[in-house]
Amino acid sequence: MSLRFLNRIRKTTGFRLTLWYSAIFILSSLALFGIAYVLLSSSLKQKDQETIQAKLKDYQAQYRTGGIIAIKNELNFEKYAGKPNIFFIRVAGPKNQTLFLSIPDQWGNFDLKSLENGDSSVKESWTYLRAVDRKKGVEIASAPLPDGCSLQIGKNTESREELLESFRKAFIAVMIPVILLGVFGGQFLAFRALRPIRQLIHTVRAITATGKIDSRVPTRQTGDELDELVLLFNQMLGQIEVLINGMKDTLDNVAHDLRTPMTRLRGMAEMALQGKQTSENCREALADCLEESERVLKMLNTLMDISEAETGALKLKLEPVNISELLENVVELYRYVAEDKQLVVHTAYPRELYVTADRHRLLQALANLLDNALKYSPSGGRVEVEADAYPQEVVINIKDSGPGIPPEEIPKIWERLYRGDQSRSQRGLGLGLSLVKAIVAAHRGHVEVASQPGVGSCFSVHLPKQP
Numbered sequence: 387m388s389l390r391f392l393n394r395i396r397k398t399t400g401f402r403l404t405l406w407y408s409a410i411f412i413l414s415s416l417a418l419f420g421i422a423y424v425l426l427s428s429s430l431k432q433k434d435q436e437t438i439q440a441k442l443k444d445y446q447a448q449y450r451t452g453g454i455i456a457i458k459n460e461l462n463f464e465k466y467a468g469k470p471n472i473f474f475i476r477v478a479g480p481k482n483q484t485l486f487l488s489i490p491d492q493w494g495n496f497d498l499k500s501l502e503n504g505d506s507s508v509k510e511s512w513t514y515l516r517a518v519d520r521k522k523g524v525e526i527a528s529a530p531l532p533d534g535c536s537l538q539i540g541k542n543t544e545s546r547e548e549l550l551e552s553f554r555k556a557f558i559a560v561m562i563p564v565i566l567l568g569v570f571g572g573q574f575l576a577f578r579a580l581r582p583i584r585q586l587i588h589t590v591r592a593i594t595a596t597g598k599i600d601s602r603v604p605t606r607q608t609g610d611e612l613d614e615l616v617l618l619f620n621q622m623l624g625q626i627e628v629l630i631n632g633m634k635d636t637l638d639n640v641a642h643d644l645r646t647p648m649t650r651l652r653g654m655a656e657m658a659l660q661g662k663q664t665s666e667n668c669r670e671a672l673a674d675c676l677e678e679s680e681r682v683l684k685m686l687n688t689l690m691d692i693s694e695a696e697t698g699a700l701k702l703k704l705e706p707v708n709i710s711e712l713l714e715n716v717v718e719l720y721r722y723v724a725e726d727k728q729l730v731v732h733t734a735y736p737r738e739l740y741v742t743a744d745r746h747r748l749l750q751a752l753a754n755l756l757d758n759a760l761k762y763s764p765s766g767g768r769v770e771v772e773a774d775a776y777p778q779e780v781v782i783n784i785k786d787s788g789p790g791i792p793p794e795e796i797p798k799i800w801e802r803l804y805r806g807d808q809s810r811s812q813r814g815l816g817l818g819l820s821l822v823k824a825i826v827a828a829h830r831g832h833v834e835v836a837s838q839p840g841v842g843s844c845f846s847v848h849l850p851k852q853p
């Protein structure tokens with residue numbers, strides 16, 4: 387393993403998480419064992435001291451009844467009763483010289499000088515006397531006797547130390563698996579916790595390498611922060627994809643559909659240059675060019691509007707809009723067109739019908755639908771404009787008595803620049819319905835059509851009251 391690889395690993399979040407987890411886990415286990423050890427050791431010590439104190443009181447009482455002889459008798463009595471002495475017993479004179487001493491044989495040798503040199507004035511105290519071989523020790527309690535002497539009772543701490551020793555050994559034996567568990571557990575947890583991040587990195591790498599924006603990070607549906615990050619990231623990718631595709635489609639459409647009008651424009655200019663160049667002819671050619679360029683400009687503007695509405699980039703100026711008033715304006719706008727074709731426009735809607743919408747954009751969409759209805763209805767026909775309110779939405783129907791739309795054409799009429807076969811003779815760019823659909827969708831609504839060839843069509847706009 388090279389040094390660079392190790393350095394890279396050291397900087398990874400996974401490594402740091404593993405380290406933190408292992409450190410916390412191992413330190414907590416150490417602290418837990420430490421506390422258990424201290425508690426066990428102090429409770430054993432307290433138990434030993436209680437036993438020593440009880441024995442001290444016992445022998446003090448014996449001494450009061452008959453001095454050292456009474457203590458000796460008691461020891462002999464216990465010996466014959468099958469209970470050999472298991473305590474250190476020392477009676478010291480006023481100058482701390484040993485008057486009586488009893489130590490169980492198996493305890494080994496003790497150097498009593500330290501006891502004899504000790505301060506005899508300390509009336510009640512605890513001392514610790516280590517055996518000569520330094521392995522065992524005796525914990526001794528001292529108490530004064532009525533005649534100025536003092537009594538010392540001690541207990542071997544060997545069994546206590548042995549127990550603590552086995553505890554320490556068990557601790558070391560347990561700590562090895564605990565450390566391994568801490569390290570591997572930390573690694574496993576860090577690996578699991580960082581999986582969404584790794585998938586995120588993988589997706590971003592794939593997008594950067596291939597340029598394809600359709601990759602998504604798999605979600606785990608856990609509802610945690612990382613899952614939320616993944617969801618937001620996927621949402622962002624989705625929006626970018628819609629934007630890029632919208633721009634691409636618009637560009638394709640523009641490139642494709644500008645060719646015809648531009649060729650026409652060029653043809654007009656060429657013809658004007660090749661023909662007889664009277665001022666009348668030139669004026670006529672210029673007027674034709676102007677008309678054609680206006681058509682191109684309108685197409686470009688509508689395409690931009692559709693693209694903006696579809697990608698969500700269209701800024702809507704939302705305000706309460708009375709649909710009845712708006713429909714009246716639209717009908718009024720097309721009154722002359724209707725009269726020209728002797729069409730009857732019948733309207734039916736309540737006076738107050740409010741939705742929250744962009745007035746200008748909605749008028750644009752409804753005007754397109756009425757324009758189509760009038761355009762495709764034959765002279766003397768009838769167009770109906772109706773609107774009604776429902777709990778959540780307002781529905782606007784524009785019905786005509788036109789030729790209707792063949793069922794196979796219906797899915798295509800919403801596409802940009804699509805024009806039905808029968809409508810080629812009519813004016814139009816094939817962009818009206820795409821714009822209607824995009825504007826209504828930008829208001830979180832939808833538009834649908836019901837059409838019967840030979841009878842007529844009905845376009846229905848469903849607008850939520852609050853987008």
Ligand code: ADP
Nearest residue numbers: 758762788799805806809814815816817818819
């Ligand atoms: P345009 O009307 O400029 O051709 P649109 O996008 O408004 O473009 O309509 C697309 C096509 O849908 C039309 O070419 C026509 O074939 C069909 N269409 C739209 N409205 C109607 C209608 N009211 N009656 C019959 N056909 C229609």
